[in-house]
Amino acid sequence: MQQSETTELVRALRQGDNQAFNRLVLLYQARIYNLALGYVKQQDEAKDLTQDIFVTVFRQIGKLNDDDKFAAWLYQLALNHCRNRYKKLLRRGFFSSLPIDDPESGVSLSTGATPEKDLEREDTSRLVRRAIASLPPAEKEIVLLRDMQGMSYEEISEILGLPMGTVKSKLNRARLALKNRLKNLF
Amino acid sequence: MNCAEIHTLFTDYADNSLDRQELLLFTGHLGECATCAAAWREYQTTVQLVRGLEPVPPPADLLPGIQEKLGGQGAWERFLLLFKKLNISLSLPAAATAFAIAMLAGFLVKNSPIELPTHQSDRAITALRPFQPLSRERTLAVVHTDRRPYHPTTPLGYQDGLHPATTVLATHLAAHQNARRLLSPDLGVLLAGVSEQNRLRLLATMRQHEWQVHQMGQGILLVHLPPGDLEHFQALMGQHRSVINPADPNQLRPGREKKMLTAAIRFQ
Numbered sequence: 001m002q003q004s005e006t007t008e009l010v011r012a013l014r015q016g017d018n019q020a021f022n023r024l025v026l027l028y029q030a031r032i033y034n035l036a037l038g039y040v041k042q043q044d045e046a047k048d049l050t051q052d053i054f055v056t057v058f059r060q061i062g063k064l065n066d067d068d069k070f071a072a073w074l075y076q077l078a079l080n081h082c083r084n085r086y087k088k089l090l091r092r093g094f095f096s097s098l099p100i101d102d103p104e105s106g107v108s109l110s111t112g113a114t115p116e117k118d119l120e121r122e123d124t125s126r127l128v129r130r131a132i133a134s135l136p137p138a139e140k141e142i143v144l145l146r147d148m149q150g151m152s153y154e155e156i157s158e159i160l161g162l163p164m165g166t167v168k169s170k171l172n173r174a175r176l177a178l179k180n181r182l183k184n185l186f
Numbered sequence: 187m188n189c190a191e192i193h194t195l196f197t198d199y200a201d202n203s204l205d206r207q208e209l210l211l212f213t214g215h216l217g218e219c220a221t222c223a224a225a226w227r228e229y230q231t232t233v234q235l236v237r238g239l240e241p242v243p244p245p246a247d248l249l250p251g252i253q254e255k256l257g258g259q260g261a262w263e264r265f266l267l268l269f270k271k272l273n274i275s276l277s278l279p280a281a282a283t284a285f286a287i288a289m290l291a292g293f294l295v296k297n298s299p300i301e302l303p304t305h306q307s308d309r310a311i312t313a314l315r316p317f318q319p320l321s322r323e324r325t326l327a328v329v330h331t332d333r334r335p336y337h338p339t340t341p342l343g344y345q346d347g348l349h350p351a352t353t354v355l356a357t358h359l360a361a362h363q364n365a366r367r368l369l370s371p372d373l374g375v376l377l378a379g380v381s382e383q384n385r386l387r388l389l390a391t392m393r394q395h396e397w398q399v400h401q402m403g404q405g406i407l408l409v410h411l412p413p414g415d416l417e418h419f420q421a422l423m424g425q426h427r428s429v430i431n432p433a434d435p436n437q438l439r440p441g442r443e444k445k446m447l448t449a450a451i452r453f454q
Contacts, residue, residue: 025249033244043245050244051251058256128235147236172197179225179232186228 003068010067013058025054028071031149032078038144039082040089041133049085053078075159079141086137124185131181139174146171187211192222196229371408371450372438374431375423378454384426385453391422407451413444423451 006027012020032053037046056077064073089095132143141160145151157164192215198204199212216223380388392399395418398410411419416435423430432438438447 022249025252029244029248030241033248034241037242043242047245047248047251050248051255054252055255058252124235125239128239132236143236147233148239148241168197169194172194175197175229175232175236176193178236179228182232182235183228185235186231 003071006070007067010061010064010070013061014067021058024057024070028074029054032074034148035075035078035144036082036085038129038132038140038148039086041095041129045085045089045094049081052085053081056081069158072155072158075145079159083137127185128178128182131178134181135174135177139170139177142167142171143174143178187215189215189219189222192216192219193225196226199226200230200233372444372447373419373449375449375451376429376454377423377451378427380426380453388422388426402450405453407453409449409451410446411449413447416447419449 006024009020009024009027013024029050033046033050036049036053037043040046040049053074057074060077064070132140132148135143142156145156145159146153151159153164153167156162156167160167162170192212195204195208195212198208204212216226389399392409395411395415397415397419400408400410402408409419420430420435
């Protein structure tokens with residue numbers, strides 16, 4: 001994704017160009033949707049959450065100080081939404097009501113050579129997603145941003161407002177926790 | 187370097203960000219410690235598994251849903267947008283104060299009668315509209331002597347010989363007019379033939395007793411007085427051509443252990 005393209009679209013959106021907003025949604029929707037899915041685990045909730053995030057983007061674009069920082073601002077806003085929704089769902093007992101073998105967990109895998117392999121990969125993927133979802137929010141966010149969104153330490157540091165050393169140590173802790181949760185797969 | 191310290195370096199090793207000395211210590215430890223070597227392999231596999239998760243494609247109706255949510259702004263959102271467009275800046279304390287004032291104003295309006303009572307000054311009394319004098323042929327009679335049980339629509343009024351129709355002295359307005367408090371007098375008094383000067387004297391006496399006097403329009407006054415002053419009140423009214431309802435204080439509405447009594451006075 002070209003940074004300059006994003007900046008141009010943000011400027012156009014500020015001037016009331018709704019088409020620019022639609023383009024921005026299309027550019028970022030997959031990343032934000034997967035971030036939301038990593039948080040709330042359920043596809044309908046993730047969709048609703050993603051929509052709310054972009055609605056807020058549209059309404060609060062005036063608060064963005066630097067157009068070049070749109071991505072970081074978007075992720076900050078998205079994480080705030082995710083945290084709030086996560087707490088709300090937690091209070092309602094939403095996560096405890098999800099089935100253990102959750103078909104709604106949003107698993108999407110590339111096709112394997114055989115149906116058996118597909119099934120095996122799907123099971124593994126589901127376990128990995130569940131293990132990520134079970135991490136404490138602060139660690140989960142770093143795993144989602146680093147390993148699933150492919151962000152640099154600098155970007156994560158800017159989004160979370162943490163020093164890079166803290167980001168690295170939290171990532172290490174989160175991965176070690178994941179390793180222990182996934183021991184049965186090794 | 188012990189095993190715990192080695193584990194803290196896994197991420198740096200995976201990122202290839204260890205310096206030369208750390209790298210030598212790290213790899214040297216892994217070569218000697220089978221447990222840490224196994225832990226490192228598991229760590230690598232974990233990272234591969236997480237990074238191997240394929241992104242889930244977003245639902246096709248994501249964007250239309252966003253547009254729908256944006257189109258269906260509620261009243262509150264529209265108000266906020268209008269507020270923003272007007273570029274009104276309020277600090278939090280100022281906003282809180284404005285809100286408190288608005289709530290207080292709403293409360294006062296809700297709990298006030300339609301005609302706000304006004305404490306009469308002598309000057310205001312002199313500006314009162316002159317009343318029609320009562321002719322000598324007319325005799326006064328109180329219509330409703332028994333006010334128990336008290337009904338909200340029962341008028342407190344009088345008839346005279348020439349006009350048998352009841353003239354309302356003080357009626358109970360409907361509840362929605364929020365006038366229950368002021369229009370539920372314990373006593374009704376009709377005063378006839380009181381000159382302007384005598385009216386001023388009467389009011390001055392009431393003020394000396396520190397009774398609260400409110401003008402309710404149409405020549406009606408409401409007077410709040412302590413029950414202990416009832417005799418004084420009756421004596422004061424007795425100095426004029428008056429009818430008091432009920433004449434006997436024992437006939438006041440039951441359960442009247444009030445701190446204040448309310449008397450409605452109509453000048454005729």
